[in-house]
Amino acid sequence: MTAKSAIQLVVALALFGAAGAIAYNTMISGGPVGDGPLQGEDWQCLNDECGAVFHLTPEQVRLVAKDPEGIPTCPECGKRLVQPVYICPHCGEAIQEVGHGGVPETCPECGQSLLPGG
Numbered sequence: 001m002t003a004k005s006a007i008q009l010v011v012a013l014a015l016f017g018a019a020g021a022i023a024y025n026t027m028i029s030g031g032p033v034g035d036g037p038l039q040g041e042d043w044q045c046l047n048d049e050c051g052a053v054f055h056l057t058p059e060q061v062r063l064v065a066k067d068p069e070g071i072p073t074c075p076e077c078g079k080r081l082v083q084p085v086y087i088c089p090h091c092g093e094a095i096q097e098v099g100h101g102g103v104p105e106t107c108p109e110c111g112q113s114l115l116p117g118g
Contacts, residue, residue, distance in 0.1 A: 039058065040055055040056050040057045040060070040061060041055070041056045041061050041084055042055050042056075042084065042085050042087050042094065043055075043074075043082045043083065043085060044082065044083055044085045044094050044096075045074040045076060045077060045079065045081060046081045046082060046083055047074065047079050047081050049077070050074060050077040050079070052074055052075070052076035052077070053085065053087075053094045054072075054074065054075050054076070056072055060072070083096065084097055084101070085097065086103045086114070088107040088109065088110060088112065088114065089114075090107060090110050090112040091109050091110040091112070093107060093108075093109035093110065095107060095108065095109075095114075
C-alpha cells in the first residue's frame with residue numbers, strides 16, 4: 001500500500017466515523033440543539049372548549065410515534081383533536097403551520113419576522 005492510499009483510507013474511515021456519529025446523535029440520542037422533533041413539538045387543542053397549547057418532549061414525541069394513531073392527546077381535555085403549531089420566539093403566540101410543517105414569514109400576532117436570522 002502506498003502512502004497516498006494509506007492517507008486516503010484514513011480520511012475515508014474518519015469521514016465514515018463522523019457520519020456515524022452524526023446519525024447516532026440525530027436519530028438515537030435526541031440530536032443537536034435546534035427546532036423540530038429533536039427538541040420536542042408544540043401542539044394546540046382544536047376543541048372549542050379547550051384550546052390548550054402544550055409541548056411534547058422528545059421522549060413524548062417518540063411515544064406518540066409508536067401509537068397506531070400517531071396523534072397526541074391534549075393534556076387538558078383528553079381529546080385527540082390537536083394540530084402542531086409553531087411558537088413565535090418574539091411574543092409566544094401559537095401559530096398554525098402552513099403547507100407541510102412550514103411557518104409563515106411573519107408572526108400574525110406581533111408582525112415580527114419568523115425567518116432564520118429575522
